[in-house]
Amino acid sequence: MFDMLRWLPERASTYAGEIDTLFYIIYYITGFVFLLVTVLLIWFLIQFRYKPGRPAVYSHGNTALELVWTATPAAVFIILFLISQSTWAKVKQFAPISDTEVRLIAKQFAWEFHYPGPDGKFDTEDDFQQDGELHVPVNKPVRLYMQGTDVIHSFFVPVLRLKQDVLPGREILAWFEATKTGRFEIPCAELCGPGHSGMKGWLTVHSAEDYAAWLQEQQS
């Protein structure tokens, strides 16, 4: 009826496809149930509308049917849980080792990205900072160490299918591996005050050579 998922943004990370696949699986299952319920509802309303001389069926239910519509959803839900788990663990629990590490500082109302510089260590002389601009190489895992300063913000890159709240008082690790070069928006997805709307940055995904050149330029 409605192809709802055609509104999905493009996919530009290694796990975006997996998340969308789950999205589609749930979409087809729920879409089927929705159609089933709607068709039955409309059919019953028409078929069993009041007609003079035709009494209603005197019945208190049917235990066998009830068992069917208890067990079937239960089985479907357990399967959905199981197939969701591996994708969830991949995105949120097991960040791969990477030599592209960036520290994100979130504040009202901007993203600040800190790079460790040539020595690969944060909080040293050669660190450099980018306001609102995250530059990463394509096809390489990136580790983001997120720190909040004031209120809660949420780092959201629709094309990566990544969203992670950034909390003051702790560091949260997120990761992604971009699969497409280009420039993508990074909105804040958690209400963070009057400047929440419009709090955004840009993710630039470079080819390997471009990224090396960009890094060179920043560090010189």
Add this chain to the structure above:
Amino acid sequence: MSESSAVAHAEHHREGFVRHYLFSLDHKMIGRQFLFSGLAMMVIGGLLAMMVRWQLGYPEQPMPFTGLFSEEFWEGGSWFAQGAPYGVITSEFYNSLFTMHATIMIFFVVMPIMVGAFGNFLIPIGIGAGDMAFPTLNMLSFWTSVPAMILMVLSFFVPGGAAGGGWTSYAPLAAVPDYAGVAGPWGVNLWLISLFILGFSSLMGSINYITTIINMRAPGMTWFRLPLFIWSLFIVAILLLLALPVLTSGLAMMFFDRVFGTHFFLPEGGGEPLLWQHIFWFFGHPEVYILVLPAMGVTSEILPVFSRKPIFGYHAMVFSMIAIAFLSWVVWGHHMFQSGMNPQLGTAFTLTTMMIAIPSAIKTFNWLGTLWGGSIRFTTPMLFAVGFVFLFTIGGLSGIFMGSMAVDIFIHDTYYIVAHIHYVVAGIIFGIFAAIYYWFPKMFGRMMSEGLGKLHFFLTFVFFNMTFFPMHFLGVGGHMRRIYNPNQYEFLEGFAGMNEFITVSALLLGASQIFFGINFIWSLFWGRRAERNPWQANTLEWDAPSPPPHGNFEVTPTVYRGPYEYSVPEVQEDYLPQSRYLEVAAGGGH
């Protein structure tokens, strides 16, 4: 107790205006008070939503009616001139609008009408009692909610305007006045105080409901002869008793953080922002079921009456509500998948969330089973009840998407969530309308207009879906919730037309409610006089006169069977009231 209180009530029947209309101890008058205050707040909550939609459909353009105001008005510095100078909503005011819309609709519309109005009105009559167990406590429960309501509305007029941290008021944004970026701290302070007071109102109500249902059922009214609406209110009262104090404590902690310099939720003093979210959602998820269970109860009441058929699987309906109530305590983490809590918790909360969907599925299929083989009358209450089933199906199914923690990564905090919560919570308003159209004859002794009622249903149903269904598409496109101006994002450029469509639909949805207002007020004074049992229903409230006098029943009824014995082959009529005695007990009953 029930008989003696009925007698006692009958004795001091004559009372003054103040005692009768304001500080009444009669559960029916208190129910009407909750209904009127809830409907008044619904108008405010609805107007706030219209303004939110205006800003999203026509960002930073002056609101239509504001051209009528004079130059002096805009220069005057009133709360409205500051929030929307020359009719253009500011981002601070926008945040207040959606915060107050949600707060008012949840705490001052759905809860007072469903639990306060219909709970009060129907629990004693539905179980065959003369009044609540504690009439004075009942009166206090309403009058405690009034200052809460006044403070919440007054908060628009303090410097800096009403609270703007979202109805969830996450810390530290809501816990530190400076982060809000507005002229004064009193918006959020009043928000906290108001809900703190309201917590006591609902505590008084819930204790009363539980006591009344346990102790004051009429002879023969066993647990499994209780109408499902009474069951839903009993379960809701227990949830309220246990959940609301958790919120109340959290509100107090946040107030201390704001005013007295504690650091419960502030990391700079060793506090933890996530603690607020855990407290809030530990209350907040049972709260969702506090809102929806009575609507499910209303639907289970109305479908059998107008299908002229017993409810399908009465026991399954009761046990699924009990299951929902238990599971509602262990699913709160699904609001926090992306919050930064340990991701392993996400796994656990997804499993429990999937489990709580099972009883909801059972209920939906049982409603379908009730319709099957019926002799269906399309009255206005029936249309709204069937509408609720349809909307709840969509809202329930869309919940499975964010129930999966992996899919939630993308749709969390987007319009997909907004679509989902409105299909569920705004869908509950269909339950409220069904209840009003159904019990209006009993509450006020007059019938509402069926013609206007059906018109109201069809317009509301169409515009509701035109408003909220496209929000799923926005969410799939990544459109964040709570943003002031979608035009600030390149990836949302393609959605401007859809936002405008939604806004026009929402304005029409709001305008359609005028037909309800006309019908309600007109019928209150000039509606056709209602007989005792206009819908030929079985439950005890239809044994009492319309409207019931003080003490409700002329004689305390005796209950012989379950509430849904329709079209019993052994009797002539197609209904068999719970209190009618038959020589040979007909049917299975309960």
